[in-house]
Amino acid sequence: MSPELDRTRPVWRQVAAVIAARIDDGSYPVGSRVPSVVELSTEFGIAASTAQKALTHLKTEGLIRAEVGLGSFVEERPEGPSGGEA
Template identity: 75%
Template sequence: MSDLDRTRAVWRQIAEVIVARIDDGTYPAGSRVPSVVELSTEFQVAASTAQKVMAHLKAEGLVRSEVGLGTFVADR
């Protein structure tokens, strides 16, 4: 998926895609979301960009991390 608008912050656009997937049930509560490596591969961005997406989603309370297990959609 490389149809990102390069005139806007790429990490924000990716975050919007992940939030939309959470909202539409693609990633239901409790399910694992893609890792930083998986996100960087899917969206063809640097790992640091994918890391920024995850940090934002965590700060918003949308996802939670479990050491050694991955990142999951938070219960709302």
């Protein structure tokens, strides 16, 4: 079942936010593959170019890394400036 998207807001941003939330909640742990452009297009009912834009944004933000021929994977993120202390 695809998540509801608000078609009055940029769809790629909403898709990127869903993927980022899944990374944050551990649905996609560090090192795991995130859905491909085709998989995102199918899940969300969006154009491939929209899915690609979402993945590109996540890569720019440092949440994922792309490996040619393999896909995109969750990137390990460094702890905050305090060294991870609360």
